[in-house]
Amino acid sequence: MARRHRHSHQQYIEGQDEQHLRQLTLIRDLQDAVANGELWVAYQPKMDCRTGTVTQCEALMRWRHPSLGFVPPDEFIGLAERSGSIRMLSQWLLEHVCAQLETWQRQGHYLSVAINLSASDVVDQRLALRLAELFERYQLAPESLSIEVTESAVMQDVDAAMGTLLELHRLGIRIAIDDYGTGYSSLAQIKRLPVDALKIDKSFVQAIDTQKDDLTIVRSTIEMGHSLGLEVVAEGVESRTSADLLSTLGCDYLQGYWLAKPMGSEQLTEWLDSFTP
Ligand code: C2E
Ligand code: CA
Ligand code: CA
Ligand code: CA
Numbered sequence: 001m002a003r004r005h006r007h008s009h010q011q012y013i014e015g016q017d018e019q020h021l022r023q024l025t026l027i028r029d030l031q032d033a034v035a036n037g038e039l040w041v042a043y044q045p046k047m048d049c050r051t052g053t054v055t056q057c058e059a060l061m062r063w064r065h066p067s068l069g070f071v072p073p074d075e076f077i078g079l080a081e082r083s084g085s086i087r088m089l090s091q092w093l094l095e096h097v098c099a100q101l102e103t104w105q106r107q108g109h110y111l112s113v114a115i116n117l118s119a120s121d122v123v124d125q126r127l128a129l130r131l132a133e134l135f136e137r138y139q140l141a142p143e144s145l146s147i148e149v150t151e152s153a154v155m156q157d158v159d160a161a162m163g164t165l166l167e168l169h170r171l172g173i174r175i176a177i178d179d180y181g182t183g184y185s186s187l188a189q190i191k192r193l194p195v196d197a198l199k200i201d202k203s204f205v206q207a208i209d210t211q212k213d214d215l216t217i218v219r220s221t222i223e224m225g226h227s228l229g230l231e232v233v234a235e236g237v238e239s240r241t242s243a244d245l246l247s248t249l250g251c252d253y254l255q256g257y258w259l260a261k262p263m264g265s266e267q268l269t270e271w272l273d274s275f276t277p
Contacts, residue, residue, distance in 0.1 A: 022068070023079060025068070026065070026068075026071060026075070026076055026079050027079050027080075027083045027085075029065060029066075030063075030076060030079065030080055030083070030085050030089070031085060033063055033065075033089075034088060034089070034092045036066070038063055038064055038065065038066065039061060039062065039063050039089070039092060040062045040064075040264065041059050041060065041061060041062065041093065041096055041097065041100070041264075041265065042059075042060045042061075042062050042262035042263055042264060043057045043058065043059055043060070043113070043262060043263060043264075043265060043268045044057055044058050044060060044255060044260060044261065044262040044263070045057045045255070045259055045260050045268065045271070045272075045275075046058065046114075046233065046253045046254065046255040046259075047243075047253060047254050047255070047259050048252070048253055049246060049247040049250075049251050049252060049253060049254055050247075050252070051277065052277030053277050054111075054259075054272065054275055054277075055110070055111060055112060056111065056112045056113070056114065056146075056253065057111055057112075057113055057114070057268065058113070058114045058115075058116075058148070058255065058262075059093065059097050059113050059114065059115045059116075060073060060116070060262050061073050061077070061089065061093055061116075063076055077089075077118065080118075081118050081119065081120060084120075086118045086120050086121065087120055087121065087124060090115075090117065090118065090121045091130070093115060094115065094130070094131065094134060095134065097113050097115060097145070098134045098135070098137070098138045098140060098145075099138060100113075100265050101113060101138065101140055101144050101145070102138040102139065102140065103265075104265075104269070105140075105144075107269065109269065109272055110144075111144070111272075112143060112144050112145065112146060113144065113145060113146070114145075114146045114147065114148050114176065115145065115146075115147055115148070116147075116148050116149070116178065117147050117148070117149045117153065118153055119152075119153040119154075119156045119157075119161075122149055122153055122154060122160075122161040122164050122165065123156075123157050123160040123161055123164060124164065125160075125163070125164065127164055127167075127168070128164060128167035128168055128170075128171060131145070131168070131171060131173070132171055135171075141172075142171045142172030142173050143172055143173075143174070145173055146173060146174040146175065146176060146196075146197075147168065147173060147174075147175055147176070148176045148177075148178040148199060149161075149165075149175065149176075149177065149178060150177070150178045150179050150182075150183065151177055151179075151180070151183035151184075151185045151190065152183050154177075154193060155183070155185065161193075162193065162194075165193055165194050165195075166194050168194075169194040174196045174197065175193075175194060175195050175196055175197070176195070176196065176197035176198065176199050176231075176233065177190055177193075177195055177197070177198050177199065178199050178201075179199070179201040180198045180199055180200050180201055180221070181200055181201045181203075181204050181217070181221065182201045182203065187224055187225070187228060191228050191230075195230065196230065196231060197230055197231040197232065197233055197252075198221065198225045198230050198231070198232050198233070199233040199234075199235055200218055200221055200222075200232065200233070200234050200235065201235070201236075202235045202236020202256070203236070204217050204218055204221070205218060205234045205235060205236040205237060205242065205246075205256070206236045206238055206242075208242050208245055208246070209239050209241040209242045209245065215245065218234065218246070218249065218251075219249050222249050222250055222251055226250065231252045231253070232250075232251050232252050232253075233251070233252060233253040233254070233255065234246050234251050234253070234254045234255070234256075235254075235255045235256060236255075236256050237254045237255060237256030237257075237258045237259065238256050238257050238258050239258055240258060242256075242258065243256075243258055243259070
């Protein structure tokens with residue numbers, strides 16, 4: 001008994017070591033991921049519930065590590081935040097997305113792309129200036145970009161974040177609160193920020209077709225959001241029934257596997273060409 005216990009404890013320690021080693025490897029290799037061309041962007045469309053058309057999508061970062069393979073963003077974004085390389089990644093993403101937007105506009109696709117910002121991006125005082133330069137270089141209207149930021153990222157340093165968000169807003173960039181419902185802020189607090197939209201977290205949305213409580217939460221979030229003049233987006237829409245429910249509740253946009261999974265830019269172009277509302 002005691003021996004087996006010691007054995008499992010040993011395995012636990014080894015598991016921890018392995019995990020730690022993987023993290024150190026990822027942190028080290030993130031430094032070169034951009035230069036080595038290991039990053040790419042997946043785009044997931046959002047549908048306008050009223051018209052059934054697709055005019056927006058979300059950019060989601062992807063990393064294929066040369067030996068470890070696909071590393072999920074839930075793993076590497078956190079490591080990049082803690083190790084200080086997130087700004088480099090965000091900068092690459094911004095540039096990449098703006099170039100893509102220019103390509104799409106040349107092809108006649110007038111999409112607006114939402115990018116996710118981390119806590120250290122929203123306190124970056126040069127972010128707005130860099131974006132203004134990118135709009136100029138790629139001849140983009142500021143409405144072609146929007147940002148998604150979580151309340152927890154904003155609350156880490158509200159004053160600094162407020163400054164950046166106001167500057168972005170002044171440029172004409174729309175701002176959405178991501179993962180809404182998972183944080184601790186009230187809508188009243190959120191309303192003090194220059195925010196245009198709420199994105200209801202997928203944990204509330206995924207099961208609205210079967211869970212009455214989730215449906216109640218989503219319904220009242222949509223109502224409160226609207227009464228404060230905010231657009232409401234639902235993420236994690238996985239069934240036709242959920243999509244229909246959300247449209248009935250007056251949700252403005254929906255996103256999820258039911259509509260489409262995130263995909264590469266060329267695949268999205270094809271998807272858009274064949275999509276009929
Ligand atoms: P998020 O911003 O909340 O993005 C939504 C996540 O839900 C994405 O996971 C997306 O693929 C997934 N998803 C979309 N539709 C469905 C659905 O119907 N059902 C389910 N179960 N999931 C769905 P992904 O791409 O793995 O990204 C995870 C998180 O990593 C993102 O959550 C975001 O917080 C972060 N992330 C991704 N790309 C970036 C980035 O470029 N910058 C930053 N700062 N964070 C990023
Ligand atoms: Ca997001
Ligand atoms: Ca989200
Ligand atoms: Ca998230």
